Amino acid sequence: MAEAADPGKVKVALCQLHVTADKEQNIATAKAAIEDAAHNGAKLVVLPEMWNCPYSNDSFPSYAEDIEAGPSPSTDMLAAAAAAAGVTLVGGSVPERSVGKLYNTCCVFDHTGKLLAKHRKTHLFDIDIPGKMTFKESLTLTPGEGPTVVDTAAGRLGVGICYDIRFPELAMLYAKRGVQVLVYPGAFNTVTGPLHWELLARARAVDNQCFVITCSPARNPDASYQAWGHSTVVGPFAEVLATTEHEPTTIYADLDFAQVKERRANLPLTQQKRHDLYELVDRSSSSSKQ
Numbered sequence: 001m002a003e004a005a006d007p008g009k010v011k012v013a014l015c016q017l018h019v020t021a022d023k024e025q026n027i028a029t030a031k032a033a034i035e036d037a038a039h040n041g042a043k044l045v046v047l048p049e050m051w052n053c054p055y056s057n058d059s060f061p062s063y064a065e066d067i068e069a070g071p072s073p074s075t076d077m078l079a080a081a082a083a084a085a086g087v088t089l090v091g092g093s094v095p096e097r098s099v100g101k102l103y104n105t106c107c108v109f110d111h112t113g114k115l116l117a118k119h120r121k122t123h124l125f126d127i128d129i130p131g132k133m134t135f136k137e138s139l140t141l142t143p144g145e146g147p148t149v150v151d152t153a154a155g156r157l158g159v160g161i162c163y164d165i166r167f168p169e170l171a172m173l174y175a176k177r178g179v180q181v182l183v184y185p186g187a188f189n190t191v192t193g194p195l196h197w198e199l200l201a202r203a204r205a206v207d208n209q210c211f212v213i214t215c216s217p218a219r220n221p222d223a224s225y226q227a228w229g230h231s232t233v234v235g236p237f238a239e240v241l242a243t244t245e246h247e248p249t250t251i252y253a254d255l256d257f258a259q260v261k262e263r264r265a266n267l268p269l270t271q272q273k274r275h276d277l278y279e280l281v282d283r284s285s286s287s288s289k290q
């Protein structure tokens with residue numbers, strides 16, 4: 001893969017949305033947040049995981065949309081909003097219905113509203129911490145089959161969704177393909193979030209010497225799943241550039257892409273790897289899209 005272009009400096013906005021059971025309201029909230037972010041100068045806008053529905057296996061089937069065949073009011077809005085605002089949009093994720101299966105899917109649009117890529121969550125969130133947090137996405141969802149690298153006006157992005165951040169190999173594979181920004185729409189919770197959310201984002205940044213963006217829904221006290229919030233932007237030296245608590249808000253950061261090159265030159269980890277001792281094997285197809 002050719003080297004990624006240097007987009008210079010890019011202002012990113014992370015929209016930590018208030019998500020309810022009312023899909024139309026969620027769509028309106030997201031649209032307003034995208035407009036607002038563009039109004040404030042953002043060129044890259046990121047939404048959270050499952051922003052159009054409550055985070056629950058009961059909700060995924062009934063809120064799911066067929067993104068390719070339609071109707072898809074959520075992603076149609078995203079395409080129109082990206083075009084109207086003239087921004088690169090990482091559209092969080094929504095439940096996608098495709099050929100009888102459900103996926104947790106993130107769509108990336110360019111500033112004309114063209115769908116550049118779709119990432120289907122590759123690692124499903126199946127955990128059991130007795131009495132604290134039990135969730136099994138695999139009851140309703142099917143995992144995606146590949147990584148997603150996408151060249152945009154806001155840099156080369158590697159997309160993961162929430163639990164995907166726990167798997168360093170995926171991020172390493174992205175870095176190997178020249179990704180400058182790892183983007184994770186996510187929805188950690190109040191059990192794992194306090195210890196793991198920022199730690200994982202900074203770990204992926206320090207290992208791969210790139211920007212890491214994690215965008216969560218706000219905490220909704222009425223929801224069955226309590227999202228951790230704390231949307232965060234981390235720089236390529238693992239420094240927190242912007243973060244927040246759990247309320248609905250939009251946070252901003254300036255991504256200076258020269259820093260990715262600089263940090264990779266300061267600490268030339270890629271060249272120093274001991275390929276004679278270990279190796280990352282990329283078994284995915286070369287295609288970035290699904």
Ligand SMILES: O=C(O)CCC(=O)C(=O)O
Pocket residue numbers: 049124125161162163164166186187188189192193196
């Ligand atoms: O990994 C975690 O602790 C949370 C993951 C999650 O909430 C998700 O994948 O949706």
